[in-house]
Structures are given as C-alpha cells and as structure tokens.
Amino acid sequence: MELIITEKDNAARRIAEILSEDSAEVDRRNGVNVYRWGDKRVVGLSGHVVGVDFPPEYSDWRDVEPVELIDAEITKSATKENIVRTLRQLAGRADEAVIATDYDREGELIGKEAYEIIRDETDVPIKRVRFSSITEREVKDAFAEPDDLDFDLAAAGEARQIIDLIWGAALTRFLSLSARQLGDDFISVGRVQSPTLKLIVDREREIEAFEPDDYWELFADLTEDSQSFEAQYFYDDDGKEAERVWDEDAAEDAHERLLAAKSATVTEVRRRTRTDDPPAPFNTTAFISAAGSLGYSAQRAMSIAEELYTAGYITYPRTDNTVYPEDLDPEELLGAFTDTGAFGEDAAGLLNLDEIEPTRGDEETTDHPPIHPTGELPNRSELDDDEWEVYELIVRRFFATVAEPATWEHLRVVADANGCQLKANGKRLVEPGYHAVYPYSSASENFVPDVEEGAELAVSDVELAAKQTQPPRRYGQSRLIERMEDLGLGTKSTRHNTIEKLYDRGYIEQDPPRPTTLAKAVVEAAEEFADHVVSEEMTAELEADMAAIASGEATLDDVTEESREMLERVFEELHESREEVGDHLQQSLKADRTLGPCPESDHDLLIRQSRHGSHFVGCDGFPDCRYTLPLPSTGQPQVLDEECEEHGLRHVKMLAGRDTFVHGCPQCAADEADESEDEVIGDCPECGADEGGDLAIKQLRNGSRLVGCTRYPDCEYSLPLPRRGEIEVTDERCDEHDLPELIVHNGDDPWELGCPICNYQEYQARQAVDDLVDLDGLGERTAEKLAEADIETLADLETVDPDEVATTVQGVSADQIREWQQQAGAEAAD
C-alpha cells in the first residue's frame, strides 16, 4: 500500500481526486478522512500534529525560576492524537510513504513530523513531493519524480520552534511573576507579538510627543466662460514648489494681493497622459488590506476567506505568492463567469480583449497560488452579504489582474494673479481599463477646463485657510499587517492572529488599535532589559540563522545554543530589577482600570473583579472605603478616555462582540436607577394570584432594564427589556397575558415590542432555532422541517430517536441526525 500524507484534509481530497481520476472513496478512521483507491491511501494532517513543550516538572510557574527554562529539556508530543493514531495505523500497513505537505519551510517541518511518526512504525521508503498549486499537471509531475525530505530545512523550522518557546515562556513567566499576574491575565512576550506591539507603542509615542505647527494655505476660484475650478496658491521655496505658508504675515500678504487681483493670466498649461497599471494578484496581505478598506477587520476578512475556501469557491487564502501559476488558464476561468448575472458582462468584456496576460507581483513563492476564484461558483443565496462582498472582491481582483491598464489625462494649469502663482491639477480618466471591473481603488476625477496659455481668468472666492500640521496617523490593522510583512514579523497565516492576540491580552484596544498603559509598560520594560525581544532584528537574525541551517552552514544546535546564551545574559540583568519591573507593571495595570475619584474617600475608583468573575467598580482604598458601583453583567469592561463632567469618572464600554455597548459613567447609571420609579404594568404571572406581586418596568443600578416582580427578591420572575430607548406603555393589552403592549422609541424607527411575555417567548424560540442552524450542515430549511416535528431546540434534538425521526422527517438521514446529536452534545459540554 502507498500512503500519501498532506498538510490538510482539503489537499488530501483534491490530490486523491487528481491521482485517482475521480475514483477515490473516503473512509472515516478515528474521525479522520482517509481517501482510498486501489492500493493508495491519502490522509490529511491538520498542520502541525506534534508540538514542543517543557517536561511536566516545569509546569508550575511558582515552583520554577523562569531562568531555568533556558536549559530545560524540550519534549515533543502529539497535539492531534486522532490524526497521529490514524497515521500510525496506516503506516503499519504501508510499503511506501509519500510526504505531500505544503511547499514551504513549515511544510517541510510538518512533513518531518509525519516522517518520524511513520519511522516509529516501519522502515519502508519515505519520499517527498513538492508542488505549489494543486493542479492536475503540477501534482502528476511531482508524483512522477518524487524527491527526498529536506532535513536541513526542517531543522531550520525546529530551531525557530525552540527559540520561540524558550524566549517566550521564560520572559512571559518572568514578567507575570514579577507583576504577580498569574491567572488568565498573565503578561505575555514573544518574538513576533512584542515587536508588533512596539510598532504600535512607538507610533503612539510620536503622537503624544507631537507638537503641531501653524501654517496657512490659500485658494481661489478661477473662471473662464462660466467654467470654474479651484486653484491653490504656491510659491518657490528654494527651487521647490511649496503650498504651505509658515509665516502668518506672509500668508496675509499673499491673501491681500489675491483679494486685490482683478484677474489671473494663464502662464502654463501642461498635459500628460499617465498609465495606471492594474494591481497584482492577491496574496494574503494585499487581500486583508483590500478587505480592510471595505470595513472588514483582518480577522474577519480571513475567517470569511476561510469559509469561501472550504466551500470550494476560492483558492487557499494563506499565501505569500503574487504570481499566478503557469497552468492557470485565465480565459477558461473567465469563461466560468460569463453566464452569471453578477459578473457575466465583465467576464465577457475581458474575454473580448486582444490579449489576456495577467499581472505579476514582486513576490514569487512556492507556497500556494495567489488568492483567486476557482471555477466553482456559488449561488448568491448560498452566501450572506459579507461573504458575497468578499467573494466579489476576490473575483473582481482576478478580473483586474487580467484587465487593461487605465489611462489618465493630467492637466496642470498655472496662472499669475497680481504676482501670486495659482495652480490647479486636473485629472480625467480617459480609458477606465481595469477600473471598469474593479471599482474599489479610487478613480476619482478632478475637473479642470481646457484653458489656453495667456487666457485671462476671473478670480473669485479667495480663501485663506489656517491649518495645523497633524500628528502621524495610528496604524490601522491592514497597515500594521503590511508593516509586519515588510519587517518579516510573523507569517501569512499568523499576522492577523497576532493582532487579535494583542487585543485579547489587554495590550491594545479600539480600532485603529491604541496601546494600553500596560502595553507601554511592557514595551518599556523589554526595551530596558530585553531589547532583543521587542526588536525586529530578533526575527531578522533568526531568519539568517535559519537560512544557514537550511543550507548546511550551521546546525540546529549551534543556533539554539547561541540564542540560549544570549537569553542567559538578558536574565542576568533582569534578575536585579525584578521588583522595579514588577511595580511598574502593576501600576500600569491599575492605570488601565482607574475611573476617577471616589466620592467617599481620597482614593480612586477602579474596575475590579469579584470571586465569581463578574466585574464591579470598587474603591482603591478598600477595606477602609467600601464604596462600590455595579456594572452590566454582560461583556468585558473597557475604560474609555471620555470623562463624566459631573463625577469625573471615565466612561465604561462593555465589550461583548456584536452586543458591545457604551455603558457610560457608572455613577450616572446608578443615580438614574435610584431616581426612577418602578412602573407597574400588570400582575406577576408567577406570584400575582397567591402573593399579590405586580410586574413593573424597572431601571437597575447597573444600567439594565427589565420587567420584573415588585416582590423581588422573594419572587425572581423577570423579562428582558432593551437597554436603550424610551419605553412607551400603550393602552392595548395582550389577550393571553393581560399585559400592555410596549413600544420602544430609539432613533427614527419605533420598535413595537408588544407584550413583554410574548416578546420573550418569541426571542427564546428564535434563539433555539439559531442554535439548531449553527450545527454543521443543518440549514434553515431543515431546521424548519425539524420544528414541524416538534424538535425546536438542541435539547429536543439530543433526546430523539434518530431512526424514528428519519422516517417522519423527509430528506434527513438517521446518520445525519446522530452526527448532529454529537455536535449538540459537544456544545452542551462547552
């Protein structure tokens, strides 16, 4: 039997299809797909299936001095046990194995991991094939001439693993221990995350240190034959053309001269055409950047791309490559789109061009092809709006890469008005070229009429604009990812995750990201004692070392030993400053949680966490001062810059994904609740008959509102209400529950919430169906069908007899139901 191993299941399936001429079948083994035809088997890994770590005796942070990790043994163990077991079982029956992992350094290492697992079982020959895209020709060529694993290249990857683990773990533990942050809120440091954080912190420092300068700009409208255009004043600054006037007197002088000008004489008309080349094919960074300008975060863009890839609509989304493979046939791919409503006309138009020659970017790598649509097209209804928008972007980017350049006509007009120079730069799109199929990049025109040299133009609307220089802008997520790519930080697969990690660790907040006080303190501490780990040079040097290992000029041991010695030296310095570093980190952690003065003591109010994990506002003077304020129960609190004028407390935002909201000043929220009267709207359905409890609309001190029993806390009956908007209690009453219908006024569109009991029941029913639809492969229509058979919630689904349901609900198999039951069970266990 010949065993073929790929890096992921998707690749395994496609290689099986190609090599078997579509005759392969799939078996499940330990929950892993194994593709089978004749005496061949193909199995896909899931990236790395083994990981590096320290032995268990190092796992208690308190028991081990961080510095001891430097020379600790490093072990490898299976991280994906099912896959490793399957690979072992298959290896035991193989006469030959072929490693077909991705064609890049990490792929070589993953291949070596598989190699070692197979070697444990058998000594049959193990070959390596390399191809950069899974097309029939490339795959067949690669398998026709298999090669050997490149152990040096794999060792380069292993050196990276070891160095990253040692530096990351030792320094993370050191900082966390010194600041006494050992729970979920440990203080993390790493070769990639820390220099990335430093980029953000450095930019923030520039912004904070920035002192604006005043300058002036002057504008005037010029008119010929009732055609007007705006022109800007400029002057000769040592042979260079300058628009900004730095001196107020000079600006006013120019202003007066322009105001006195009766007309302006055209002194120069220059026309030139400019070619605007279509963009290069998408690699991951360029894709994230383009999606970013449509408003998608890096993380969101990648997760949508991942879905589109898994569904088969686009190629692999993690790639550095910006050059299409030779066997991509653009005509054929365009042909796939000609019958579609959304893209048909554009595709047909492109096919009519004389020559179709895709653009090429600067990066040509072996990992994967650039991101482009596959020939398999989704129906519009299969994708939600975001998925469709991203899909359309990828399709149109492909179109753009095979489209013609655009041509612009630039027209520069210079005129003299009373000794002042005025200029206007016009821009007209003569040939739209790729812009016709790729409407994302700016193609805005600027009209300047066709005047002649010597013409006299009327001057009007002279304007003197006082301006200030602006601080540098914060990095947006896509700009940050571009910077990371330039500096070699992270990889195509990890950069967006690194940014997400910085958010999760409390180092950055908001978008564009800003560093927290903690982030500044961590960067400062690292700069002082472990400069290497916040510098991009660490990665640059590691890359050079890895190249040396890959080429055989150095060994893994040389490189890791040198790195260990360097870290030892870092720890010598760190050791003496342990307390100083810890104090500084603790202070900055507190600063990030400080709201403002406590009304009952001389201390500050802070956001604190109770033993159950819920957040509240408490006094830093506890236990002497026991003042507290509640916070909303949902989400993670974040302190904003904005301050309450009345109480001097900073506002609080609650982060909870889609349900994120600004809570505002917690003192105001509490005061509002204290001042508001409960409004009774009916009897309590739970205890009204026996105890006489009433239902009332209540405003709580933590900012939330609800309909609840007036006998609370003896009766805990309650119904939710929206946080915002004025609630109107109407005269109409619900027949079933004898409660008034409610209307919520928030913005222009009032929401008829209706009877609060009916509303809550409908909400719960919707939740239940949403839970069902979340199960893989259970669409909305199937959920409706199941609902007809009274299976409306995950709990219902778990208790049914699959065979029975399969006979009553059409189009659903018993096996399928069993799979859903498993998923539902797993979700309940979460």
Place this chain on the structure above:
DNA sequence: GCAAGGTC
C-alpha cells in the same frame, strides 16, 4: 497557564 506556527 508560557511562543509561534500550522489548521478548522
């Protein structure tokens, strides 16, 4: 529980 790198 630490990193960064794969992948879902």
